Amino acid sequence: MALDRWIALIILGVSLIYGYTAWFTMDASLPPFMQRNPIWPSTFPKVLSVMATLAALVILLGFEKAPGRVKKPDMDYRRLGEYKVGQAIALLCLMVAYALLLRPAGFLISTFGFLIIGATLLGERRFHILIPVVALATGLIWYLVQEVLGIFLRPWPFFMG
Numbered sequence: 567m568a569l570d571r572w573i574a575l576i577i578l579g580v581s582l583i584y585g586y587t588a589w590f591t592m593d594a595s596l597p598p599f600m601q602r603n604p605i606w607p608s609t610f611p612k613v614l615s616v617m618a619t620l621a622a623l624v625i626l627l628g629f630e631k632a633p634g635r636v637k638k639p640d641m642d643y644r645r646l647g648e649y650k651v652g653q654a655i656a657l658l659c660l661m662v663a664y665a666l667l668l669r670p671a672g673f674l675i676s677t678f679g680f681l682i683i684g685a686t687l688l689g690e691r692r693f694h695i696l697i698p699v700v701a702l703a704t705g706l707i708w709y710l711v712q713e714v715l716g717i718f719l720r721p722w723p724f725f726m727g
Contacts, residue, residue, distance in 0.1 A: 571626055578622035585615030656687055672722040677704045 588611035596606060624630055664680040671679075681700040690696050711719050 571628075574622045574625035577618060578626060581615050581618035581622060584611065585619060588612045588615050653687060657684060660684055660687065669720065670724055672724070672726070673708050673719045674704055674721045675723065677707070 588608045592608035592611065593606065600606065660680060660683055664676055667676040667679075678700055681704065682696065685696055685700070708719060708721055711717050712721070
């Protein structure tokens, strides 16, 4: 079986477990006044689990491959050294660092740093475009979450108030 189908099988298993949790265990703990709401806290996880299950099944059953199309070779795990594994591992480590620094460094600094370093790792070198775009995106996301949605998101490090 090809690597994409193995990954689809893993995603299918995870999405089925996630879906079971969303459909059966999350709704049981809802208070009575929330059971009459049209949208529950489990609505998005339910939709996400159904979509992930369908996408994994499409890949697993091979529906995404058009018949008669020339098949290009799949990723070969024996030639793993030819791929940019170091870059992928560095990006995963950066994601973990971002998650750990989000509270102590604040949203603005940690998100700005994550996006700048991540883009640099992926090969972006036009900093005169990158820095303003990242600053605007970070500020806009913080404003939408904080002011529009009303979810408190600490913008600055903990020692700045």
